[in-house]
Amino acid sequence: MLSKKTKYGIKALTFLARQEDQTPVAIADIAKSETISLKFLESILLLLRHSGFLGAKKGKGGGYYLIKEPKDINMAHVYRILEGPIALLPCASHNFYEPCADCSDETTCAVRKLMTEVRDNTLLILENNTLADIAF
Numbered sequence: 698m699l700s701k702k703t704k705y706g707i708k709a710l711t712f713l714a715r716q717e718d719q720t721p722v723a724i725a726d727i728a729k730s731e732t733i734s735l736k737f738l739e740s741i742l743l744l745l746r747h748s749g750f751l752g753a754k755k756g757k758g759g760g761y762y763l764i765k766e767p768k769d770i771n772m773a774h775v776y777r778i779l780e781g782p783i784a785l786l787p788c789a790s791h792n793f794y795e796p797c798a799d800c801s802d803e804t805t806c807a808v809r810k811l812m813t814e815v816r817d818n819t820l821l822i823l824e825n826n827t828l829a830d831i832a833f
Contacts, residue, residue: 703779705733706741707831710750710775714767714832721753721760741779748778767829776823783823784816791816 708731716722724742728735742761745751752764763770776783777792784790788797789812800806 700780701737702741703776705731705738706745706779707772707775708733709738709742709761710745710763710770710828711832713751713761713763714770714828716762719762721758721762723760726760744778750775750778763828767832768827770828771824772826772828772831773820773823775828783820784812786812789813789816 709727712727712731713722724738725735727733728738742751746753746761750763750765750770751761753759753761773783782790782793786797786809787793787795788800788803788809796803800809803809
């Protein structure tokens, strides 16, 4: 299942992408609009800021804003930042590979074969969508 962190991160990015003038938006406004806990949203937006998706302005009129165009924000990258590996098993992961302790032969493992197919199809969908694709 998708974590709330990832779900809320995508909702927040979508909200920011839909802002017409791309001026900073207060965290409280995003939280209220998207029905997200303010404290939880703060940690998510901070992670997205440190990952190069968002900028922040302090003080009056401050808040968060996109520093990239929505068309340049790939959803596979967002997913990996917020959720971690796309693969459901470490033995099926490209970037976070680890062998399964209970597997005697990866080449004949039916579970790995199925989960590799799930990963490939999920990755295809995420890589072929940008924030612009899902926000507008």
